[in-house]
Amino acid sequence: xxxxxxxxxxxxxxxxxxxxxxxxxxxxxxxxxxxxxxxxxxxxxxxxxxxxxxxxxxxxxxxxxxxxxxxxxxxxxxxxxxxxxxxxxxxxxxxxxxxxxxxxxxxxxxxxxxxxxxxxxxxxxxxxxxxxxxxxxxxxxxxxxxxxxxxxxxxxxxxxxxxxxxxxxxxxxxxxxxxxxxxxxxxxxxxxxxxxxxxxxxxxxxxxxxxxxxxxxxxxxxxxxxxxxxxxxxxxxxxxxx
Amino acid sequence: xxxxxxxxxxxxxxxxxxxxxxxxxxxxxxxxxxxxxxxxxxxxxxxxxxxxxxxxxxxxxxxxxxxxxxxxxxxxxxxxxxxxxxxxxxxxxxxxxxxxxxxxxxxxxxxxxxx
Numbered sequence: 001x002x003x004x005x006x007x008x009x010x011x012x013x014x015x016x017x018x019x020x021x022x023x024x025x026x027x028x029x030x031x032x033x034x035x036x037x038x039x040x041x042x043x044x045x046x047x048x049x050x051x052x053x054x055x056x057x058x059x060x061x062x063x064x065x066x067x068x069x070x071x072x073x074x075x076x077x078x079x080x081x082x083x084x085x086x087x088x089x090x091x092x093x094x095x096x097x098x099x100x101x102x103x104x105x106x107x108x109x110x111x112x113x114x115x116x117x118x119x120x121x122x123x124x125x126x127x128x129x130x131x132x133x134x135x136x137x138x139x140x141x142x143x144x145x146x147x148x149x150x151x152x153x154x155x156x157x158x159x160x161x162x163x164x165x166x167x168x169x170x171x172x173x174x175x176x177x178x179x180x181x182x183x184x185x186x187x188x189x190x191x192x193x194x195x196x197x198x199x200x201x202x203x204x205x206x207x208x209x210x211x212x213x214x215x216x217x218x219x220x221x222x223x224x225x226x227x228x229x230x231x232x233x234x235x236x237x238x239x240x241x242x
Numbered sequence: 243x244x245x246x247x248x249x250x251x252x253x254x255x256x257x258x259x260x261x262x263x264x265x266x267x268x269x270x271x272x273x274x275x276x277x278x279x280x281x282x283x284x285x286x287x288x289x290x291x292x293x294x295x296x297x298x299x300x301x302x303x304x305x306x307x308x309x310x311x312x313x314x315x316x317x318x319x320x321x322x323x324x325x326x327x328x329x330x331x332x333x334x335x336x337x338x339x340x341x342x343x344x345x346x347x348x349x350x351x352x353x354x355x356x357x
Contacts, residue, residue, distance in 0.1 A: 008267025009293045012350040025338055025341055026338050028341075031315040033306075035243070036309065044278070046252060047252070050252050050253065050256065053253065053256065054256050054260060057256065057257070057261040057265075058256075058261055058264050058265075060262045060264055060307040063260060063263075063264045065258070067256070067259065067260045071252075071330055074265065076260070077255065077259050080259050081258070081259045081262075081263045082263070083257065084260055084263045084264050085266065085267070087267070088264040088265075089265075089267055090292065090295050090296070090299075090352035091264075091268050091271060092265075092267040092268075092270055092271045092274075092288075093271070093288040093289070093292040093295070094271070094288075094292045095267075095268050095272055095274075095275060096271045096274050096275045096284065096285060096288040096291055097272070097273075097285055097288040099272065099275035099276075099278075100275055100278050100279055100280045100281055100285050102283070105299070109272070110275060112272055112275075113272070114333075116268045116272040117265070117268060119271075121270055121296060121299075124292070124349065141247065141319025156322050168310075170310045170313060171310075171314075171349070171352060173309065173310035173311075174309075174310040174311045174313060174314050174348070174352070175345055175348060175349060176287060177307065177308075177309055177310060177311035177344065178311055178314075178319070178322070178344070178345060178348050179341065181300050181303035181304045181323070182302060182322075182323065182326050182340070182341045182344040183324065183337065183341050184296065184299070184300050184303075185300045185323060185327070186301065186326060186327070186330050186337045186340040186341060186344075187295060187303075187332065187337055188293065189327065190330075190335060190337055192293070194246070196286075196290060197289075197290070199290075200289075200290040200293035200294040201293055201297045201298070202297070203294050203297070204293065204295060204296065204298045204300075204301070205297045205298070205300065205301045206301075207294070207298060208297060208298025208299065208300075208301040209298075209301045209302055209305045209306070211298075211307075212302055212306060219298070220295055220298050220299060220302070221295070222293055223295055223297075223298035224291045224292065224295025224296075224298065225272065225291060225296045226294075227290075227291075227293070227294030227295075227298070228285070228287065228290035228291030228292070228293065228294040228295070228296070229290070230291040231294065232286065232287045232290045232291075233295075235290070237287070237324035
């Protein structure tokens, strides 16, 4: 894809990012996820502003779930910190793969601090899809706009969930929870246009549940490492053969 | 941790136990990616690792669901994912159509099979 989409200014790129976020399927996903998170926050007795601050600072649903449920069930602070950091290892390869796409000639390290903090699954999938179509100088503001749109949605629906709390019928709650895997699944399929991506996707889909079923420690980390490395090796071998 | 949250203050716990252990991986990623170009082998490899990891998360969310989703039979969840994928391709690669078809299949499947 060629760099085709251009903007008059950085703020125009930023607002195009916000708009793109609000029109994407992830608004539904984040609304569903954070309604659930808000209800959980209510049940364990934490406050709505605490949830809002945690969404802005942590900005990772799995880590927030660990933190909030630990407040309800008890558990040592060190164990909770360890569980949070293990759940966050996935952010490392995501940031490494994303940042080179954002960087232009004049980009400083501190310009990348915000995009690195904003890195999360929905923003990552959409950035990989949309950024290659943009001029390099507009990629960071666009990406920050996209992320603000998502984070704002999450914060708002955290409050909604807190005040709705236990009022959700179970089937509706189930349907809301299903939004997350469905949209991640189809978006990843949608982004996987090259053989190497399709291979990584298929291997991950197969290895994830297998390793979890065998109760392998750190199953998701191994899924990524083994599945990703096999796909990468196949990609290298095919390149060498050509 | 409830007692600890009262002792330490919920915001201090949030920073020390939530923010810092989570954010450290983003910073390590930021420092690693510094100076790397898009076609660098480490970046290509990171992309495949992140894709496989994300696929693992998705499969686990569907097969080993938690919360209210766990109350819907696993066969219905897998079938709904299949319907979503079929609808996505049938609708000329539309993620929206696929997600809505998957949700509809989940609802209908649950009404038929759960009782």
